[in-house]
Amino acid sequence: MSYAIIGFGNIGRALAQAFSRKGIEVSVATTRDPESFAADAAAIGPKVVAKTLAEAVKADLIFLAVRFEAHPDVAKALPTWQGKTIIDVTNAYGVPPEQLAKQPSSRAVAQVFSGTTLVKGFNHLGAAVLAQDPALQGGRRVVFLASDDDAAADKVGELAEHLGFAPIKLGGLSEGGLLVQARGKSWGHLIFKDLVKFDG
Numbered sequence: 001m002s003y004a005i006i007g008f009g010n011i012g013r014a015l016a017q018a019f020s021r022k023g024i025e026v027s028v029a030t031t032r033d034p035e036s037f038a039a040d041a042a043a044i045g046p047k048v049v050a051k052t053l054a055e056a057v058k059a060d061l062i063f064l065a066v067r068f069e070a071h072p073d074v075a076k077a078l079p080t081w082q083g084k085t086i087i088d089v090t091n092a093y094g095v096p097p098e099q100l101a102k103q104p105s106s107r108a109v110a111q112v113f114s115g116t117t118l119v120k121g122f123n124h125l126g127a128a129v130l131a132q133d134p135a136l137q138g139g140r141r142v143v144f145l146a147s148d149d150d151a152a153a154d155k156v157g158e159l160a161e162h163l164g165f166a167p168i169k170l171g172g173l174s175e176g177g178l179l180v181q182a183r184g185k186s187w188g189h190l191i192f193k194d195l196v197k198f199d200g
């Protein structure tokens with residue numbers, strides 16, 4: 001399984017830190033020449049590798065960590081996203097519901113990335129919190145996952161476990177997934193709730 005993060009801003013870097021902490025290789029890409037941020041990537045860890053967008057999208061699991069408005073540009077990187085799983089970390093706060101045809105923002109994203117399976121996740125925490133070690137107080141920081149494809153949510157859940165988080169599946173994008181969707185001037189009820197799960 002190979003991994004990439006598209007976007008190397010606040011969230012892209014926070015996710016890259018999570019991969020680096022566990023020694024799991026991940027590609028990072030932006031619109032820029034990878035040489036321009038290779039040193040920043042390497043400063044996070046030796047397994048964080050700056051690539052072109054075209055190279056990065058060869059990965060199996062791809063975190064979409066760009067501003068919501070930029071997702072159609074990223075989608076142009078491949079003619080089809082069949083066989084790829086996208087983890088949608090975008091928050092569509094401020095985007096009018098009419099622009100999303102009144103559907104959850106992640107479903108609008110899934111339609112643009114034709115053929116993909118999409119999991120909404122890792123988006124409910126601020127970047128500074130997401131960047132921290134998820135092992136805390138004897139438990140693990142929770143990340144929420146929502147998808148219309150249960151097998152894809154399981155696959156991303158496995159990765160979340162490897163990264164040290166406690167994944168909680170919320171069901172489909174229009175069901176529990178609405179708890180972690182932002183649109184218009186509203187935030188889903190679970191957004192910004194920094195929760196820790198204690199196993200035992």
Ligand SMILES: NC(=O)c1ccc[n+]([C@@H]2O[C@H](COP(=O)([O-])OP(=O)(O)OC[C@H]3O[C@@H](n4cnc5c(N)ncnc54)[C@H](OP(=O)(O)O)[C@@H]3O)[C@@H](O)[C@H]2O)c1
Pocket residue numbers: 006007008009010011012029030031032053064065066067068070073074089090091092093122123124125126127128
């Ligand atoms: N910040 C938070 O605390 C937070 C929390 C939860 C969720 N989110 C969501 O996460 C997403 C990213 O937020 P952020 O704060 O990390 O934004 P950011 O700091 O502005 O970073 C955005 C990144 O996307 C890259 N980018 C823009 N257009 C691109 C394209 N067409 N192809 C590839 N890369 C592109 C930018 O690089 P270049 O412009 O240099 O190419 C930049 O590295 C947003 O949707 C936001 O709503 C943010």
